[in-house]
Amino acid sequence: MIRYRGKKKVLDKVKELDAFPKVPEEYVDSTSVSVTFSVITFFIVAWLIYSEVTYYLDSNLVFKFMPDIDMDEKLHINIDITVAMPCSNLGADILDSTSQSVFGFGELQEEDTWFELTQEQQDAFDAVKYLNSYLREEYHSIWQLLWKKGHGSVRATIPPRKSRPNRRPDACRLHGVLTLNKVAGNFHITAGKSLHLPRGHIHLNMLFDDTPQNFSHRIHRLSFGNPANGIIYPLEGDEKITNDENMLYQYFVEVVPTDVEITLDSIKTFQYSVKELERPVSHSKGSHGVPGIFLKYDMAALKIKVYQERENPLKFILRLYSVIGGIYVLGSFINSVVSTIRTAFVKPNVVVRNEHFEKKKYQNPLLVPTDLEVPVDLIKQ
Numbered sequence: 001m002i003r004y005r006g007k008k009k010v011l012d013k014v015k016e017l018d019a020f021p022k023v024p025e026e027y028v029d030s031t032s033v034s035v036t037f038s039v040i041t042f043f044i045v046a047w048l049i050y051s052e053v054t055y056y057l058d059s060n061l062v063f064k065f066m067p068d069i070d071m072d073e074k075l076h077i078n079i080d081i082t083v084a085m086p087c088s089n090l091g092a093d094i095l096d097s098t099s100q101s102v103f104g105f106g107e108l109q110e111e112d113t114w115f116e117l118t119q120e121q122q123d124a125f126d127a128v129k130y131l132n133s134y135l136r137e138e139y140h141s142i143w144q145l146l147w148k149k150g151h152g153s154v155r156a157t158i159p160p161r162k163s164r165p166n167r168r169p170d171a172c173r174l175h176g177v178l179t180l181n182k183v184a185g186n187f188h189i190t191a192g193k194s195l196h197l198p199r200g201h202i203h204l205n206m207l208f209d210d211t212p213q214n215f216s217h218r219i220h221r222l223s224f225g226n227p228a229n230g231i232i233y234p235l236e237g238d239e240k241i242t243n244d245e246n247m248l249y250q251y252f253v254e255v256v257p258t259d260v261e262i263t264l265d266s267i268k269t270f271q272y273s274v275k276e277l278e279r280p281v282s283h284s285k286g287s288h289g290v291p292g293i294f295l296k297y298d299m300a301a302l303k304i305k306v307y308q309e310r311e312n313p314l315k316f317i318l319r320l321y322s323v324i325g326g327i328y329v330l331g332s333f334i335n336s337v338v339s340t341i342r343t344a345f346v347k348p349n350v351v352v353r354n355e356h357f358e359k360k361k362y363q364n365p366l367l368v369p370t371d372l373e374v375p376v377d378l379i380k381q
Contacts (some may be wrong), residue, residue, distance in 0.1 A: 017167045026313040045323075045324055047328065048323050049320065052199065053320075058148070059311075064310075068257050068299070069173065071182060077223075080174075080220040080222070083217045086169060086171070092187070092188070094188075096183050097183045110164075110172055111174075115163055115168075115216065116290065118163065121161065129238075132232065136232055139232065141217055147229055148229070157220070186295070188293065205310070214242070215292060215293055216240055217249070218238070219239070227269070229233055230331055231269065235251065235272070248291055249292070250333070251275070252274065252296050253294075254273045254298045254300055255272045256270065256304060257270050259303065272297070
């Protein structure tokens, strides 16, 4: 045990220990030039610290392909489509490769509406259509901005109709969320309600042979999984208008599982690519098929993992301290050079108070020169 015997306490002795001795305050001369360089150096260091921290937090995005082994995972499909036919004449179903009963997938809500939009609804739909089209064309130049900042305005919904036309509804809006298996399947909208069977279903479209069929449609929303920043859904904002009663629309969709891991967020979602085909059905001309809207989707064998890659924290701290030290040393060097030049070319006058002279030589206090301006060279002599 160490004992200290003296007037000073141990804490005071520790405070006196200084590995970096400092110049006493009475020998420090503060000038306007030094203060100016200190302020400039402070702001430069603050700006560089902010830039370095911002760059460190704004990390690079890495896209990695890996096999998809989550075969038991469910697939959610978000649907919002308006078809130019009454709901009583339409049937929407899904049939996948497992031949599972369609009742297990869920059910879409049917809402009678009018295919012609109001001016407000048309403006909103055109905005979504234009923005989604622009993002698809310019994706390769703005993909980092999309993944980091997002584009939620693409998923804007159409505002509700404020005024109703004085006629019966001529369209049907099908919307909702279905839970599917991660296997290939076929979502379709055709004429006639469906009749479910143990191994599938059939549509009673033969009851509507004499009924005009119009499969013009607008796709307000068609996505898989939860929405995520950076993912563009190509079919959202798509619109098909036809006057042919026997038109067949086919969409071939390739669904790619995507795991997104960013700061404070982790999402398992899906993105897809699509190919379109439309043709009129005419058996006499050899174009066979069933009029309607068919969305055939298939799952990719690989999935994409998106994550942020940051620099090593130790390297970041070392680079930050090196930037601060470099600016401080450079500022001190420039300050020394400017101060030396200023001292060499500018000789300031100093004020000297001669108390002995004013007490002994002068009896009249009005004639005592209390402040004398003496050049520096004279003082040295």
